[in-house]
Amino acid sequence: MAQAQTLSRNQQIVLNIIEKAKGPLKAYSILFNVQKKGINAPQQIYRALDKLIEMGKIHKIESKNAFVACRSSDCEISKATAFSICESCEMVDEISDTKLSKYLSSFNHKKGMKFKRFNLEFFGLCKKCK
Amino acid sequence: MAQAQTLSRNQQIVLNIIEKAKGPLKAYSILFNVQKKGINAPQQIYRALDKLIEMGKIHKIESKNAFVACRSSDCEISKATAFSICESCEMVDEISDTKLSKYLSSFNHKKGMKFKRFNLEFFGLCKKCK
DNA sequence: TTATCATTGTTATAATATAACGTTTGTTAT
DNA sequence: ATAACAAACGTTATATTATAACAATGATAA
Ligand SMILES: [Zn+2]
Ligand SMILES: [Zn+2]
Ligand SMILES: [Zn+2]
Ligand SMILES: [Zn+2]
Numbered sequence: 354m355a356q357a358q359t360l361s362r363n364q365q366i367v368l369n370i371i372e373k374a375k376g377p378l379k380a381y382s383i384l385f386n387v388q389k390k391g392i393n394a395p396q397q398i399y400r401a402l403d404k405l406i407e408m409g410k411i412h413k414i415e416s417k418n419a420f421v422a423c424r425s426s427d428c429e430i431s432k433a434t435a436f437s438i439c440e441s442c443e444m445v446d447e448i449s450d451t452k453l454s455k456y457l458s459s460f461n462h463k464k465g466m467k468f469k470r471f472n473l474e475f476f477g478l479c480k481k482c483k
Numbered sequence: 484m485a486q487a488q489t490l491s492r493n494q495q496i497v498l499n500i501i502e503k504a505k506g507p508l509k510a511y512s513i514l515f516n517v518q519k520k521g522i523n524a525p526q527q528i529y530r531a532l533d534k535l536i537e538m539g540k541i542h543k544i545e546s547k548n549a550f551v552a553c554r555s556s557d558c559e560i561s562k563a564t565a566f567s568i569c570e571s572c573e574m575v576d577e578i579s580d581t582k583l584s585k586y587l588s589s590f591n592h593k594k595g596m597k598f599k600r601f602n603l604e605f606f607g608l609c610k611k612c613k
Numbered sequence: 614t615t616a617t618c619a620t621t622g623t624t625a626t627a628a629t630a631t632a633a634c635g636t637t638t639g640t641t642a643t
Numbered sequence: 644a645t646a647a648c649a650a651a652c653g654t655t656a657t658a659t660t661a662t663a664a665c666a667a668t669g670a671t672a673a
Contacts, residue, residue, distance in 0.1 A: 361638095361651055380629070394654065399630065404651090415545035416602065418629065418660095437592045446594060453590065460583060460605070462567045464576060468607040472546065475590070477598040491620060510660070524623065529661065534620095548629095548660065 366390055367401040368422070371411055377419035377445045406431060414438065414445055416474050425449035432470045433458055439479035448475070496520055497531040498552070501541055507549035507575045536561060544568065544575055546604050555579035562600045563588055569609035578605070 360368060370386050371378055384398045392398065402420060405411040409430040411420050416438065423431075424447045435448040435457075457471050477483075490498060500516050501508055514528045522528065532550060535541040539560035541550050546568065553561075554577045565578040565587075587601050607613075 363652075392653095395630070396632090396655095397651095397653075400651075415604070437594070437596045437598070439596070440599075446592070446596070448592060450593075456586065457603075460580075462576070462578060462605070463580075464567070465610040466567050466569070466576070466605070466607050467613060468567070468605040469570075470606040471603060472606075473587075473601060473603045474545070475587075475592070475596070475598040476600040476602075477596055480595040483597060493621075522622095525661070526624095526663090527622075530620080 361401075361404075363392060363397055364401045364404055366392065367398060368405055368410055371405075371420055372422040374422075376443055377414050377417055377421045379417075379419045383420075412436075412447070414474070415472060416476075417443075417445075419445075421445050421447065423447065434471070435473040435475070437475045437477070437479075439482055440476050441478055441482035444479050444481075446479075448473075491531075491534075493522060493527055494531045494534055496522065497528060498535055498540055501535075501550055502552040504552075506573055507544050507547055507551045509547075509549045513550075542566075542577070544604070545602060546606075547573075547575075549575075551575050551577065553577065564601070565603040565605070567605045567607070567609075569612055570606050571608055571612035574609050574611075576609075578603075 366387055367383060370383055380395065380398050380402060383402075384392065384395060387398075402411065402413075406413060406420075407430070409423055411422050412431055412434050413420055414436060421436075433454050435450070435453060437446045437448055438444070453473075457473065458468075461467070496517055497513060500513055510525065510528050510532060513532075514522065514525060517528075532541065532543075536543060536550075537560070539553055541552050542561055542564050543550055544566060551566075563584050565580070565583060567576045567578055568574070583603075587603065588598075590601075591597070
């Protein structure tokens with residue numbers, strides 16, 4: 354059962370940076386940004402990232418090894434994620450489309466696999482770049 | 484226009500290993516497997532992998548940083564890929580489902596982005612593991 | 614031939630991520 | 644309050660994944 358989540362100090366620092374960013378952030382870029390706050394080691398970043406992902410506060414963009422804040426309030430703990438990614442400017446936008454989400458959540462593989470989670474990444478050129 | 488592709492020596496070696504494998508292979512695991520064939524450096528592997536991906540002969544499983552051979556003859560140069568991934572045994576299966584593919588290929592983001600490509604990864608437990 | 618282009622081999626290094634260990638802090642139960 | 648436990652922390656070291664840079668070779672075509 355999901356309880357009201359209280360963030361630890363490091364988790365809050367990392368989340369703030371990611372939320373303020375315009376695009377996806379990489380772990381070491383986050384690290385360099387928080388060294389003034391006394392966080393010095395990759396482990397501290399990765400631990401915070403792991404927890405934030407568990408909580409559904411952020412998502413990992415797998416094709417970029419980078420992290421974005423969750424912008425969709427109804428995104429249930431990263432079980433069903435979809436993103437549009439611009440191949441030119443690197444912009445990433447979280448897609449919350451109920452139909453898409455339902456379609457994929459109910460998709461069942463012929464070979465008898467039952468899915469718990471999916472991640473979908475679209476690539477192309479955003480409005481600005483096309 | 485796609486021409487009949489001729490593979491170079493290194494490309495062929497790497498493809499053979501990936502095709503013979505039961506599951507996804509990581510770049511360095513491929514490297515260790517081909518050192519007897521005179522390939523000694525990561526660059527040689529990554530270069531072959533890049534070309535093979537371009538040709539649509541293999542795909543990268545982004546969430547695992549690993550590579551699988553393309554099993555679906557109608558998979559057009561990795562423009563529309565979908566996989567089911569077992570979180571227990573690491574099995575990966577390429578999904579070729581025309582409906583799914585059409586649905587996603589025609590999916591258009593509200594914000595005006597036109598997609599060229601997508602990659603979808605489902606996670607769960609395979610038949611054996613559930 | 615000469616130019617051009619893909620591929621190769623090689624060394625070095627960058628970028629991403631985890632292991633392992635001990636300490637500190639926060640929570641819960643008595 | 645205090646003991647017990649779990650979560651988070653700080654730190655050092657190391658593992659894993661990926662690219663840069665450069666020189667040599669091989670294949671293709673004007
Ligand atoms: Zn989300
Ligand atoms: Zn763009
Ligand atoms: Zn394929
Ligand atoms: Zn399995």
